[in-house]
Amino acid sequence: MKLTILGCHSATPRWDANPTSQVLEVKGHLFLIDCAEGTQVQLRRFKVKFSRLKHVFISHLHGDHFFGLVGLISTFRLLGREADLHIYGPKGIKEAVLLQLKLGKSYTNYGLYFHELENKEPQVIFEDDKVSVTTIPLDHRVYTNGFLFTEKPGERKLNIDAARDRGVDLSYYNKIKQGFDAPDANGNLVPNTEITFNPDPPKSYAYCSDTAYFPEIIPQIKNATALYHEATFLELHYDLAEKTKHSTAKEAAAIAKKANVDQLILGHYSGRYPNLDAFKNEAQEIFENVILAQDGKVIDI
Amino acid sequence: MKLTILGCHSATPRWDANPTSQVLEVKGHLFLIDCAEGTQVQLRRFKVKFSRLKHVFISHLHGDHFFGLVGLISTFRLLGREADLHIYGPKGIKEAVLLQLKLGKSYTNYGLYFHELENKEPQVIFEDDKVSVTTIPLDHRVYTNGFLFTEKPGERKLNIDAARDRGVDLSYYNKIKQGFDAPDANGNLVPNTEITFNPDPPKSYAYCSDTAYFPEIIPQIKNATALYHEATFLELHYDLAEKTKHSTAKEAAAIAKKANVDQLILGHYSGRYPNLDAFKNEAQEIFENVILAQDGKVIDI
Numbered sequence: 001m002k003l004t005i006l007g008c009h010s011a012t013p014r015w016d017a018n019p020t021s022q023v024l025e026v027k028g029h030l031f032l033i034d035c036a037e038g039t040q041v042q043l044r045r046f047k048v049k050f051s052r053l054k055h056v057f058i059s060h061l062h063g064d065h066f067f068g069l070v071g072l073i074s075t076f077r078l079l080g081r082e083a084d085l086h087i088y089g090p091k092g093i094k095e096a097v098l099l100q101l102k103l104g105k106s107y108t109n110y111g112l113y114f115h116e117l118e119n120k121e122p123q124v125i126f127e128d129d130k131v132s133v134t135t136i137p138l139d140h141r142v143y144t145n146g147f148l149f150t151e152k153p154g155e156r157k158l159n160i161d162a163a164r165d166r167g168v169d170l171s172y173y174n175k176i177k178q179g180f181d182a183p184d185a186n187g188n189l190v191p192n193t194e195i196t197f198n199p200d201p202p203k204s205y206a207y208c209s210d211t212a213y214f215p216e217i218i219p220q221i222k223n224a225t226a227l228y229h230e231a232t233f234l235e236l237h238y239d240l241a242e243k244t245k246h247s248t249a250k251e252a253a254a255i256a257k258k259a260n261v262d263q264l265i266l267g268h269y270s271g272r273y274p275n276l277d278a279f280k281n282e283a284q285e286i287f288e289n290v291i292l293a294q295d296g297k298v299i300d301i
Numbered sequence: 302m303k304l305t306i307l308g309c310h311s312a313t314p315r316w317d318a319n320p321t322s323q324v325l326e327v328k329g330h331l332f333l334i335d336c337a338e339g340t341q342v343q344l345r346r347f348k349v350k351f352s353r354l355k356h357v358f359i360s361h362l363h364g365d366h367f368f369g370l371v372g373l374i375s376t377f378r379l380l381g382r383e384a385d386l387h388i389y390g391p392k393g394i395k396e397a398v399l400l401q402l403k404l405g406k407s408y409t410n411y412g413l414y415f416h417e418l419e420n421k422e423p424q425v426i427f428e429d430d431k432v433s434v435t436t437i438p439l440d441h442r443v444y445t446n447g448f449l450f451t452e453k454p455g456e457r458k459l460n461i462d463a464a465r466d467r468g469v470d471l472s473y474y475n476k477i478k479q480g481f482d483a484p485d486a487n488g489n490l491v492p493n494t495e496i497t498f499n500p501d502p503p504k505s506y507a508y509c510s511d512t513a514y515f516p517e518i519i520p521q522i523k524n525a526t527a528l529y530h531e532a533t534f535l536e537l538h539y540d541l542a543e544k545t546k547h548s549t550a551k552e553a554a555a556i557a558k559k560a561n562v563d564q565l566i567l568g569h570y571s572g573r574y575p576n577l578d579a580f581k582n583e584a585q586e587i588f589e590n591v592i593l594a595q596d597g598k599v600i601d602i
Contacts, residue, residue, distance in 0.1 A: 038339055038342065061404040062405045063401070067375070071338040093404075142405060
């Protein structure tokens with residue numbers, strides 16, 4: 001998995017700081033997660049190929065997470081896109097986008113599919129043979145979902161030396177990777193585990209923004225490879241976090257620790273803090289493996 | 302009048318080229334004209350004070366002219382704006398903005414007034430004692446207005462030396478600037494013209510984007526101090542201009558010449574042209590005083 005941070009600051013776009021959007025590359029997919037104003041420019045700046053984006057996941061309908069969506073959809077149209085585009089987001093997102101396209105008589109010439117969400121329980125909203133995406137209901141001022149991206153176990157890896165030594169014909173290799181046994185040179189069946197390695201363990205990425213401290217999510221994100229958790233405030237401004245239903249860096253770290261994730265990525269910083277290191281320091285008092293999201297940063301998960 | 306180009310390219314935002322938005326400073330007002338995605342960032346980049354913007358004029362509801370509006374309105378709210386904001390634009394603009402604010406439960410805490418336009422004849426949409434704004438109905442694929450910003454004649458300028466020589470008491474100075482005669486040291490009435498200079502001639506700025514070649518506008522913009530006229534294409538792509546109801550640089554220049562304006566500003570360039578000088582060269586075959594709009598350029602009118 002490769003995560004590209006297009007923007008990770010809260011609220012108002014600035015010359016040097018973009019609000020939330022990120023691209024997750026997983027098993028051949030490029031998933032766009034949130035789409036603040038300016039996302040299409042950030043996609044170009046960081047050389048993300050527009051045509052590879054087919055699924056957009058919108059956490060909630062605050063402007064700093066979705067005001068760039070209609071512009072992106074329009075730009076796709078102007079560029080002659082043909083591939084379908086699927087939008088997953090809170091109920092109302094379809095009306096907001098289509099109204100604006102209608103006012104400009106700018107209908108898309110590609111398939112635009114809205115998957116509106118209103119369920120308050122986790123639900124699988126995308127699934128193929130390699131990956132699934134499940135909502136993570138969060139606690140914010142408006143209906144909000146995080147998203148859990150989970151790889152499915154891959155094929156077993158062929159131990160090509162072992163297979164050759166045993167004289168297994170290469171016509172069996174595909175079946176072997178799927179877990180089947182295969183005959184050796186003498187026609188005796190070789191157990192699959194003797195000619196394969198275990199596949200890489202499936203990875204998972206949990207995206208949780210925006211949300212108050214909400215331990216109800218812990219069972220769902222347990223043992224995730226990486227957790228992006230918003231940290232709009234430092235503990236210094238705990239009162240503001242509580243009032244606006246955001247989290248502090250310390251709270252994000254507490255979630256990471258309790259969920260036993262491998263890696264915590266912080267973001268959605270309030271503009272009031274000149275130095276982001278304070279977020280890392282505060283979180284690391286509780287949870288060691290902390291990365292600060294920054295616009296343009298690419299994170300291997 | 303001072304015009305700041307925030308963006309002047311057509312269609313899709315790019316890292317180095319913003320779609321349409323500009324700020325006109327006239328008689329103490331800062332008028333925002335069109336508001337493409339990214340406008341709030343451009344306003345900050347070019348240090349336009351948010352609180353001075355009180356009137357926004359939207360020509361039409363294509364994304365490259367208005368997708369930045371809702372974000373700007375939201376940002377004003379987040380920054381604690383208190384002053385009223387007036388939006389002038391095609392019918393539908395109110396619903397589009399309010400729907401998005403409603404979805405995010407993000408109502409403004411300042412007065413937000415929409416002045417929706419649907420008239421196909423020119424109409425005065427703003428007026429005070431110093432300036433008026435009149436729509437310029439244009440010919441585009443959707444309902445579109447340009448805007449004519451016209452200064453009203455200012456006060457006469459006091460010829461302070463003449464007034465002193467005649468012994469006019471300074472308590473009359475304000476009245477003199479308003480055009481009244483005043484008594485000299487001997488109580489004889491001095492004609493106003495003998496102790497004042499003419500005011501600066503009122504200026505006018507005509508903003509015309511987007512539009513096909515549309516000579517019907519000429520009577521309305523006759524003798525304007527400056528005309529911004531879209532030039533999406535060069536004559537080379539006349540067929541595209543006609544098909545999409547845009548103009549070529551040559552057509553923009555023809556309008557400028559026939560309307561006898563002082564200065565022509567070109568903009569709304571298609572992204573297909575690597576070198577914008579071709580726009581200037583093409584226009585100057587017909588009309589000499591041509592300026593190419595460029596993001597960040599400040600033009601004295």
